[in-house]
Amino acid sequence: PWYVGRSAISRIRYLLKKHPELGLKLEGAYIKVINGFDNDVSNDIFIINPGRLKRVSLWDNIFKNKRRKFGKVVKERGGRVKLIKYESGDWQLLVEGRPFIIRGITYSPTRVGESPDEGTLANWMEQDINNNGIIDAPFEAWVDENRNNKKDPKEKNIGDFQLMKEMGINCIRLYHHPLKPNKEILRRLYQEYGIMVIMGDFLGKYAIGSGASWYEGTDYTNPEHQKNMLESVKEMVEEFKDEPYILMWLLGNENVYGIACNADKNPKAFFKFLDRVAKEIKKIDKDHPIAVANGDTLYLDIFGKLCPNVDIFGVNAYRGKYGFGSLWYDVKEFADKPVMITEYGAPSYADGYTEEEAEDFQAEYHRGCWQDIEDNLFGRGFGNALGGIIFEWLDEWWKAYEPSYHDTKGLFSGPYLDGYMHEEWLGICSQGDGSDSPFLRQLKKAYFVYKEMWRKY
Incomplete structure (x- = not known):
């Protein structure tokens, strides 16, 4: 509530x-x-x-920003990627011994006209629509600087990976299913651009991985569904655990909200199974921490009691431009885990407002959220923030079920400029009028806000 x-x-x-x-x-x-x-x-x-x-x-x-005394290390988890907790209650994420603040983004550069609902969504890691042997979005995206939806002579191909590097992004969020990741592309992402990967398994959300039909939905008490999901997770970990780009494992995506799964009706069964899966992961891989992507703090108290093997409380939270409020306190009090914001963001469209006004609001929203994350990082505030994952890189036109049309419908109410969530406008990059998708990028004001804020890292 x-x-x-x-x-x-x-x-x-x-x-x-x-x-x-x-x-x-x-x-x-x-x-x-x-x-x-x-x-x-x-x-x-x-x-x-x-x-x-x-x-x-x-x-x-x-x-006011004088650092407190941290004391001794009281908890240590992981190997190459390590979580550390100090006597002061502060948490810190380390990669190969160096502090790592998560500056992430959900990357899913969907071509206009494609939709998972219609079975037409292509794998961006394999997509080469101009047949030149180069994967499109990561390496051939270009910036439409004057927003005329035409590629002018000075507007050269730069690629999303380079644009993300210049912005300051250090990791992206992906799922290993239903589309198969391309290891070579992800190795290049890490080796050439310094960007790591948070690799996820939906753990039965949308019935993915459980073997259930959409209408049946995943049942977290069903032994067959449990077996299928556990096999899916083990397959992911075995396949990717030795890849140098892996930052951590992410389980689920707002499962507690339901949608082709019954975690909303039986949260105890879901969290018990979640912990069992995390425990199995640790038998295979001790080098990477494990996080959940929860729907805000719904059933946080149950999570805190039933999930000792889940290292990080990840949370999709859309609470407004003022940040995340009591979230940091709540997680510290009821779960005592470090926090990663696994989704946050705002649309750059608002009914009754100009494009400039809507982009200004989106940028202000992102600035406020990131500043709240910073205020609770290691040594500050509640000291349990690890960073955040922006939702998302690029506007996706399929969210309102008309994938060839950039829909302006408000899908549900929320703390946004006109009071509604316009899901097809969440990207910090636009695809313009869609005529040169998946290549054209119009960088919104939020992109430059992050570039400025993250320059110090």
Whole structure:
């Protein structure tokens, strides 16, 4: 559930940070919601402290980011990619001994006109529609700088991988099914562009990997479904565990929301099975951590009790331009795991607003979310943030079921400029009018916001 009071506290803190000239900070404010991780608001119990506004001196501003003492390492998991927890409660991700802040993105450069719903979605890792022996989107995408939907003489091929490198991205999120990853492409991604891969298995979401039909849906108590999913995960780990580009394993994608699976109706069965799968992964691979991609903090309390073998609480969270609010506290309190935001973002279209206004909002939304992640990284805030994965790189035109048309329908309400989610406009790159898909890229303002923010890393 969305709680107005908790959201208000987040907004006040956001505004005070954005306007330091006010010289104020909100101190001690919180709203704790007992039984707040299910969909039944009737059983909620609230514990409230409104806090108080306190004057902030120049001295406070100078020392507000002073690092705390971390103490000894109290937990250590992984090998080449390692998670470390300190006495202070701070978590840190290391790759070959060096700190690694996840600056990720979901990369699925779908060609206009293609759709998984119609069975026409091609594998971008194999796609070469001009038959020149070069994979299209990763290596031949070009930037339409003047947005005229024509390739002018100065607009040369650059490729998405290079554009992502220049932006500061250091990992992408992929799933090993239903389309098979191309190892050679991913090796080039890592070796030539320094970008790693978070490799995922849907764990029965959309009935993928379980052997269930769409209408039947995955049943997490069904032994046959469990067997099929476990085999799918083991196949992924065995095939990719020795690849140098693998950062971690990601299990599921908002399974707790349902959709061709019953994790929403039986979350305990789902999380028990999730932990069993994580335990099996660790028998095969001790070098990489394991994360779940949860639907916000739904059933977080159950996860915290039943999933000791899952190393990272990943969360798809679309809470608004003010960041993620109480999420950092909630995970620390109920699961004591590091947090990775596995999806966040906003559309660059809004009904009744200009293209410029909508892009400005999208950029502002991303800036606010990333700053909240930064404020809770190792040594800051709750110290349990590992980074985040932007959703997504490129606008996908199939989301509203008309893959040859860039649909402007608001599919559901949310904290966006016009109050609605326009799923076909979530990319930080556009495909223009679609006439030169999958090659044309129009870089939105959010792209340059990240390029500026991530320059320091």
